Amino acid sequence: MQRVDETPKFRATVEMEIQAKVDSNHPDGVVDTSGDRIYGVTLAQEERIQAREEELERISTQAAFGRQEGRAERTRAVVEQERRSQRPVKEVDPREELERAELGQINRQAQRLAEDVNGGYTRSVIANRIASRVLEGEAMFEAVTDTEEEMQHEAGTIVPIGRLESIRRGEVSVEGRVIELWEPSCTSMQQVGLLEDETGRTKFTIWAASRQTKAKEGELVRFRAAAKNWYNGRCSIALTRWSGIVFPERGQWWV
Structure with missing residues (x-):
């Protein structure tokens, strides 16, 4: 005996088919596919997709920024280490390279200039200037006179009235x-x-x-x-x- 399939079959009525076509063509039913819109999804679905993409982009940006921060931190650490390893260079006093007789003569001339030139210079500062010139090859007399001339032209030095015309300052x-x-x-x-x-x-x-x-x-x-x-x-x-x-x-x- 042949069995008969008694499962009811549901078929869309003419009214249902018409309504489906209306819904599919309605602007609120399917997302606009023009421009950057996604084909075949509703507006709500597209919003969820875009939100997910934005979240992934934010995570990626944070990861890249974290790598840059780490790189900057490592760079600062390297620079700081190099800075600590560098030792300050000791400034050499030119008077240490002179003979004892020359140094004595320079000190005497420096004392004379400190008394004659009213500029607030100490004997040590003046002697250092003279010694530098001597080491550069100047004769002692020239080194002393050039140092005195330099001091006379510096601001703040009390200038002898008889030398006013030769001073280059205003x-x-x-x-x-x-x-x-x-x-x-x-x-x-x-x-x-x-x-x-x-x-x-x-x-x-x-x-x-x-x-x-x-x-x-x-x-x-x-x-x-x-x-x-x-x-x-x-x-x-x-x-x-x-x-x-x-x-x-x-x-x-x-x-």
Whole structure:
């Protein structure tokens, strides 16, 4: 006897087929396949796929960044190790390479310059400069005179008034005694006078805008950062707001 398959078969009705076609063509049913859209998936499925891809990209970026951080850390460790292994180079004193007789002569000349050149240099610093020149091949006399010339032209050194014209700087510091004061020719001048030391004399002007303390005739003064000028073909100096006055006999600064 032939058995009959009694399993019911489900077939779509005409209405169901029509509805399926409508759903498949609806913009919310299937994701748009144009451009970068994924074919054959819904919008929700595509969002899940993109989220997963972004997560994988983030993990990959973190891994690469971690490798770079490790490389930078290793590089810093190597540099630090090399730095620790380097020993500081000891600076050689040129005086150590001179004969005893030469060194004694240099020390005597350095002491003389320290007393003659009012620039605040110690004997040791001056001797070091002279010794360096001697080691470079200069004769002792030339090394001493070149060092003295160098010191005279450096800022802050008290320049002899008789050498003002030869100083290459636009501002100088001098010390001398006020031997005469004149009546200023205009209100922009506070004081005009004559300053003298054992090497010469020069005219000085203190501008009113500088607001300096007035000097007196016969008083010892030290002018700091005075501007060089020329008066009747001769070098003169002027005190501006950037200059300063020291009164050694008063025992205090006036700026």
